[in-house]
Structure formats: C-alpha cells, structure tokens
Amino acid sequence: MLKIKLYKDLPEELRSKYSKLKRGVFVGEAQEEEDEGIEHEEEYCSEADLICYLIAYEDEEIIGGLELFKRRIKHLNQLIILGGIGSLWVRKDKRRRGLATKLLKKVMEELKIKGCEVVYLCTDIGKLKSLYAQVGFVPLKKNYTFVGRSGKRYFKDDGMIAFIKPKETLRKIVKSKEPFDIGVGNW
Numbered sequence: 001m002l003k004i005k006l007y008k009d010l011p012e013e014l015r016s017k018y019s020k021l022k023r024g025v026f027v028g029e030a031q032e033e034e035d036e037g038i039e040h041e042e043e044y045c046s047e048a049d050l051i052c053y054l055i056a057y058e059d060e061e062i063i064g065g066l067e068l069f070k071r072r073i074k075h076l077n078q079l080i081i082l083g084g085i086g087s088l089w090v091r092k093d094k095r096r097r098g099l100a101t102k103l104l105k106k107v108m109e110e111l112k113i114k115g116c117e118v119v120y121l122c123t124d125i126g127k128l129k130s131l132y133a134q135v136g137f138v139p140l141k142k143n144y145t146f147v148g149r150s151g152k153r154y155f156k157d158d159g160m161i162a163f164i165k166p167k168e169t170l171r172k173i174v175k176s177k178e179p180f181d182i183g184v185g186n187w
Ligand SMILES: CC(C)(COP(=O)(O)OP(=O)(O)OC[C@H]1O[C@@H](n2cnc3c(N)ncnc32)[C@H](O)[C@@H]1OP(=O)(O)O)[C@@H](O)C(=O)NCCC(=O)NCCS
Pocket: 025, 026, 029, 087, 088, 089, 090, 091, 094, 095, 096, 097, 098, 099, 100, 101, 102, 122, 123, 124, 127, 128, 130, 131, 132
C-alpha cells in the first residue's frame, strides 16, 4: 500500500537511509563526477530554508520523495514568499505510475498552507516540463539568479514557476525582464 508522509525533520536513522537512496538516484543515474558534487554543494546551499520532507512508502519501503523550501525574497522591491521544490525522485522500478505527480500535488497543497505565493524549481525543462505542468508550473523563460555558498552570483535558465496567489502584480514582477532573484542558494 502507498503512503505519503510529511516530516518537519528526519530522525537520524531515517535521514541517513533517505539520503543514501536519494543519492543513489541522483549520483548513480547521472554518474555525477566529483567536481560536480563540489559545484552542487556551492550552488544548492539552501539548508536554512528547508521546511519539510515528503517521503513515499510502498509496503513500508521508501520509494521516493522530495524536499520543500520556503524563503522570503525581495525582487524588484517587492517582498515575495517563495516556496520551493527540490530533489524530487522516484525509485526506478516505480516510475511512470503517477507517484511523482501525487507527491507534487501534495507539495503544492502544503506550500499553500504555509503561505507561499509563488513556487520555483529548476529542472531539465526539455524533458520534464509536462510533469510539472500538471500542477501549474510554466517555464520561467528568462534567467533566475542566486548567490552561492562562496558569495558568487549565478545566472541560470532552467527555472519553472507556479503562482499560488494569482495576483496580477505578483505575476508582473516575476515575469519582468530582470533575472528573477531567488536569494541565497538554489534548490
Ligand atoms: C522525474 C521522476 C521523479 C518522475 O517520476 P514518475 O513517478 O515516473 O512521474 P509520473 O509517473 O508522475 O509522471 C507523470 C507524467 O510526467 C511526465 N514524465 C515523467 N517522467 C518523465 C520522463 N522521464 N521523461 C519525460 N516525461 C516524463 C510524463 O508526461 C508522465 O506521464 P505519462 O507517464 O502518462 O507519460 C523520476 O523519473 C525520477 O526520479 N528521475 C530521476 C531523478 C530526477 O530527474 N528528478 C527530477 C529532478 S528536477
């Protein structure tokens, strides 16, 4: 039976089990090189804004999960409560059965409850646009920017965005010509 559980924090034993499985997907499948790991540490430095984990179990075995983020940002002088989705994964033998979609639906409800106005994520848009479109994400279609652990500023173009609060002013600000500034750390 499928169960999806929300955790504010992970007990030590579960944390190490979960991290190992997640790493198996992201490092194992992508065959990330050592220097890519260092790059990841530098850019994905958003631990302080990690608010919850969603973990999917089938018959008590972990088969997928994701991380939720929340951050207050100031973009073009407007305060925005930004939600985030990071490290979505599903075990290889459980894919294309709608599990990621279920996790994403749950995460969007949760980020709404947490008061987020806009949700940002980065992905391989060419490949996974349709997955995220199901829960309202559209390609940002311009650069986003953030500061890494070292203080260096980065500009990237693989962002997708969903509006929880469909306010026109918010939409205008996020969609303006300037790179969307998500603050310190990607997720
Ligand atoms: C991406 C991932 C989480 C998708 O999980 P999933 O449970 O298989 O996704 P779903 O079954 O909910 O897919 C729903 C729809 O999204 C799209 N989709 C999902 N995976 C896709 C893929 N690999 N390529 C293209 N489209 C895909 C399809 O439209 C799919 O519908 P369909 O199966 O009827 O064609 C999973 O493949 C995975 O863990 N990949 C490795 C880690 C990763 O890349 N994570 C994404 C980080 S941004």
